[in-house]
Amino acid sequence: MKGKDFLTLAEMTPPDLESVLSLSAALKKGRAAGAGSTVLKGKSVAMIFEKPSTRTRVSFQVAISELGGNPVSLSSSELQLGRGETIEDTGMVLSRYVRCMMARVNSHASVVKLAKASSVPVINGLSDLYHPVQILADLLTLSERKGRLKGLRVGWVGDGDNVCNSWAIGAALTGIHFVAATPPGYEPSGEAIKDAKHIATKTGAQIRAGTDPEEAVKGADCVITDTFVSMGLEAERDRRARAFLPRYQVSAPVMSAAKSDAIFMHCLPAHRGEEVTADVIDGPSSAVFDEAENRLHTTKALLCFLTLAPREFSKLRF
Numbered sequence: 001m002k003g004k005d006f007l008t009l010a011e012m013t014p015p016d017l018e019s020v021l022s023l024s025a026a027l028k029k030g031r032a033a034g035a036g037s038t039v040l041k042g043k044s045v046a047m048i049f050e051k052p053s054t055r056t057r058v059s060f061q062v063a064i065s066e067l068g069g070n071p072v073s074l075s076s077s078e079l080q081l082g083r084g085e086t087i088e089d090t091g092m093v094l095s096r097y098v099r100c101m102m103a104r105v106n107s108h109a110s111v112v113k114l115a116k117a118s119s120v121p122v123i124n125g126l127s128d129l130y131h132p133v134q135i136l137a138d139l140l141t142l143s144e145r146k147g148r149l150k151g152l153r154v155g156w157v158g159d160g161d162n163v164c165n166s167w168a169i170g171a172a173l174t175g176i177h178f179v180a181a182t183p184p185g186y187e188p189s190g191e192a193i194k195d196a197k198h199i200a201t202k203t204g205a206q207i208r209a210g211t212d213p214e215e216a217v218k219g220a221d222c223v224i225t226d227t228f229v230s231m232g233l234e235a236e237r238d239r240r241a242r243a244f245l246p247r248y249q250v251s252a253p254v255m256s257a258a259k260s261d262a263i264f265m266h267c268l269p270a271h272r273g274e275e276v277t278a279d280v281i282d283g284p285s286s287a288v289f290d291e292a293e294n295r296l297h298t299t300k301a302l303l304c305f306l307t308l309a310p311r312e313f314s315k316l317r318f
């Protein structure tokens with residue numbers, strides 16, 4: 001059986017997500033003792049990169065190795081994909097070799113096509129529309145810092161980008177109240193917000209997309225942002241700087257409008273002096289390096305979830 005794909009985060013039910021996060025915490029705790037070290041024994045996982053990556057590349061490579069598997073990291077320019085072989089043919093061929101695939105792609109449509117053609121689970125390692133693996137790490141970090149997720153308030157200030165879209169879905173699945181403030185014209189995807197609002201009807205989460213940073217951060221337990229120049233949008237840098245600065249920069253005054261114990265999160269890479277000031281990202285409320293570390297633990301749990309049969313997954317204890 002193929003098993004599930006993981007393309008937006010909306011593929012998971014609230015209990016699925018809860019079990020992946022709780023397994024992530026167990027794998028984190030048991031890392032030194034080799035927790036999970038045979039889950040991928042004798043299996044390979046392919047990673048395809050159409051864009052650069054530090055955290056996704058290294059955390060996947062280490063996660064696969066520590067689960068006993070063999071990571072195969074490929075840039076699209078090294079593959080025949082770079083010479084015009086279709087993503088579908090690539091997926092059908094790689095499916096004959098590996099147990100799971102991760103792809104970081106320019107266009108979300110590519111990872112959807114890859115998943116449709118592949119007979120093994122496909123993970124979106126970032127597309128222009130979604131970055132679901134990042135949100136797993138963010139949710140683990142937030143729950144470590146706050147002891148719970150349901151009922152927390154998260155304020156997003158900045159671009160309504162891939163991370164923001166998957167955050168709206170992650171918040172909806174976990175019962176978090178999520179308010180995004182973006183400049184007009186840089187809103188999150190209408191489809192992501194629609195899906196998040198639909199999920200939220202079952203979990204009690206509140207999901208809002210607006211333009212007012214003060215409203216987003218008021219009473220927030222966490223303030224979160226991302227670059228306003230995502231990979232591939234470099235030509236828009238000047239226009240975006242005019243739209244985002246200074247109002248949509250996370251600075252000390254912005255943080256002080258949140259709860260006094262609010263944390264700051266950012267998926268990284270960050271641009272100090274652009275979307276966030278150095279005193280915030282390097283200050284005491286910042287959780288960004290725990291967040292980066294948690295990419296490793298949550299990726300391990302995700303690989304267990306996608307590659308094991310549900311009965312085997314539910315029996316995992318570390």
Ligand code: CP
Nearest residue numbers: 053054055056267268
């Ligand atoms: N946060 C994140 O996905 O980082 P990379 O682009 O370095 O993988």
Ligand code: NVA
Nearest residue numbers: 161226230231267268
């Ligand atoms: N929104 C950013 C995330 C980088 C991890 C980008 O797409 O470049």
